Amino acid sequence: MVVCVAAFLGGCDSGSPAAPTQTVLGLAANPATITLNQSSELTVTGSGPFGTPLTPGTQLVLSTTLGRLSQENVTADASGRASAILTPEGQTGTATVTVVFEGGRSPQSASVDVAITAVPGATTPPAFRKDFSPDSITAGELSTLTFTIDNTANAASTTALTFTDNLPAEVFVAPMPNATTSCDGGTVTAVAGGDAVSYTGGTVVATCTVSVGVTSAAEGTYVNTTSDLTSSAGNSGQATTQLLVLPAPAQPPS
Numbered sequence: 001m002v003v004c005v006a007a008f009l010g011g012c013d014s015g016s017p018a019a020p021t022q023t024v025l026g027l028a029a030n031p032a033t034i035t036l037n038q039s040s041e042l043t044v045t046g047s048g049p050f051g052t053p054l055t056p057g058t059q060l061v062l063s064t065t066l067g068r069l070s071q072e073n074v075t076a077d078a079s080g081r082a083s084a085i086l087t088p089e090g091q092t093g094t095a096t097v098t099v100v101f102e103g104g105r106s107p108q109s110a111s112v113d114v115a116i117t118a119v120p121g122a123t124t125p126p127a128f129r130k131d132f133s134p135d136s137i138t139a140g141e142l143s144t145l146t147f148t149i150d151n152t153a154n155a156a157s158t159t160a161l162t163f164t165d166n167l168p169a170e171v172f173v174a175p176m177p178n179a180t181t182s183c184d185g186g187t188v189t190a191v192a193g194g195d196a197v198s199y200t201g202g203t204v205v206a207t208c209t210v211s212v213g214v215t216s217a218a219e220g221t222y223v224n225t226t227s228d229l230t231s232s233a234g235n236s237g238q239a240t241t242q243l244l245v246l247p248a249p250a251q252p253p254s
Contacts, residue, residue, distance in 0.1 A: 022048065022049050023046045023047065023048050023049075023054065023101065023108055024046065024047050024108070024110075025044065025045070025046050025060075025099055025101055025108050025109060025110040026044070026045040026046065026047070026110055027042065027043070027044055027045075027097065027098075027099045027110040027111060027112045028042070028043045028045070028112060029041070029042055029043075029086070029097065029112045029113075029114045030043070032112070032113070032114055032115065033114070033115040033117065034086075034088065034114065034115070034116055034117070035088075035116070035117050035118065035119045035120070036088045036090065036092065036116065036117075036118060036119050037088075037119055037155065038088075039085050039086060039087045039088075040085070040086045040114050041083060041084075041085055041086075042062065042069075042083060042084045042085065042086055042097055042112070043081060043082075043083050044060055044062075044074065044076075044081065044082040044083065044099050044110075045080065045081055046058070046076070046080060046101070046108075052080075053076075053079065053080025053081070054076040054080040054081070054082075055076065055080065056076050056077060056078050056079075056080065057075060057076060058075065058076040058080075058082075058101065059073065059074075059075055059101075060073075060074050060075070060076070060082055060099050060100065060101050061073055061074075061099070061100045061101075062074060062084055062097060062098070062099050063097070063098050063100075064086060064095050064096065064097045064098075065094075065095055065096045065097075066088075066089075066091060066093050066094065066095035066096075066116060067086050067087055067088045067089055067091075067095045067114070067116060068086070068087050068088075068089050069084050069085070069086055069087075069097075070084050070085040070086075070087070071084050072084075074099075086114055088116045091116065092116050092117055092118055093116055094113050094114070094115055094116070095113070095114040095115075095116055096111055096112075096113050097111060097112050097113075097114060098110070098111040099111070118156075119155060119156040119157075120155075120156060121156055121232060121233070123154065123233060123234075124153040124154050124233060124234075125158075125229075125231065125233045125234040125235055125236040125237075126149050126150055126151040126153070126154070126158050126161075126204060126229070126231065126233060126236055127148075127149070127150040127153070127236065128147070128148070128149055128150075128163070128226075128229040128236040128237065128238075128239045129147075129148050129150075129239050129241075130145065130146065130147045130148070130165070130224070130226060130239040130240070130241050131145075131146050131148070131241055132144070132145055132146075132214075132224075132241060132242075132243045133146060135241070135242070135243060135244060136243075136244040136245075136246065137215075137216070137243070137244070137245055137246070138245070138246050138247070138248055138249070139216060139217050139218060139219055139245055139246065139247060139248040140215065140216075140217055140248055141215065142174050142213050142214070142215050143213070143214055143215070143243060144178075144211055144212070144213055144214075145165075145197065145211065145212055145213070145214050145224075146209050146210070146211045147163070147165070147199070147209060147210040147211070147226070147239065148207065148208075148209050149161060149183065149204045149207065149208050149209070149210075149229065149236075150206075150207045151204040151205065151206055151207065151208075151233075152206050152207060154233065157184075157203050157204065157205045158203065158204050158231045158232055158233045159202075159203045159231065159232040160201065160202075160203075160230070160231050160232045161183060161186060161199065161200075161201070161202040161203065161204060161229065161230075161231045162198075162199065162200045162201070162229070162230050162231070163198065163199055163226050163227050163228065163229040163230070164196060164197070164198040164226065164227045165196065165197045165198070165224065165226040165227070166195065166196050166227075167195045167196060167197070167214065167224060168222040168223065168224055168243075169195075170216050170217070170218040170220065170222065170245075171195075171214055171215075171216045171222050171224070171243060171245075172193055172194065172195055172214065172215060172216065173190045173191060173192055173193060173194045173195070173196075173197065173212060173213070173214055174192065174212075174213035174214055174215045175192050175193065175215075176192065176213065177190040177191070177192055177212050177213055178211070178212065178213045179197075179210075179211070179212040179213075180210075180211050180212075181199065181202065181208065181209065181210045181211070182208045182209050183199075183202035183203060183204050183208035183209070183210065184202060184203040184204070184205065184208070185201060185202055185203055186199055186200060186201045186202025186203070187199070187200050187201055187202075188210055188212070190212040197210075197212050204231075214243075216243070216245045218245060219245050219246055219247040220244075220245055221242055221243075221244050221245075222242060222243045222244075222245065223240065223241075223242045224240065224241055224242065224243065225238050225239070225240040226238050226239045226240070
């Protein structure tokens with residue numbers, strides 16, 4: 001049986017098991033600085049007037065100004081401690097985490113700051129390749145030219161993606177370019193009937209693509225090499241592929 005001793009110390013809490021209102025809460029974060037892809041373990045402790053820990057079963061409430069808590073309502077365990085996990089939600093800054101014990105005559109609280117910083121910049125240039133689909137067409141037909149940027153070697157996003165592809169002679173952007181990208185942001189430039197495709201200012205997290213329709217009216221084998229792909233992670237070099245254009249079927253005599 002738990003007994004509330006010494007009423008002159010401030011009384012006993014009615015909302016949680018036998019924790020005097022003079023209980024001093026403590027809140028620690030480990031680690032106190034995290035990046036956007038990490039988390040911090042929060043530990044709540046308490047010390048009563050006689051140095052006693054929180055009574056097991058004591059209810060506490062956590063809140064944060066930034067990020068997400070694994071749970072907001074926590075309960076002291078057999079050792080008088082309670083814990084939760086703080087996880088970032090894509091924003092950097094200082095997360096002030098507060099714990100409140102609302103039992104007894106007056107609430108008790110404690111807080112701790114957790115610094116959330118950006119993930120260190122990517123250091124390996126992403127892989128860069130290009131493909132025609134299909135890679136063999138009849139003169140006048142369409143093919144989709146796709147540039148693939150693979151950043152999976154990096155834990156962090158790569159930004160400032162930039163490249164230009166000057167198409168071979170006799171290969172042009174389709175009348176309806178249908179230029180698209182799955183990269184974050186950036187600008188795809190592909191003018192119908194034009195002889196170049198470019199992409200600037202994009203970001204890749206893992207893998208993304210840039211695609212545009214192209215065509216040719218002249219038979220031949222066209223080798224297509226881009227400029228270097230440059231980015232915040234360095235120079236990825238060029239990408240090369242080829243398109244085979246077959247002669248159009250002969251028209252039957254009229």
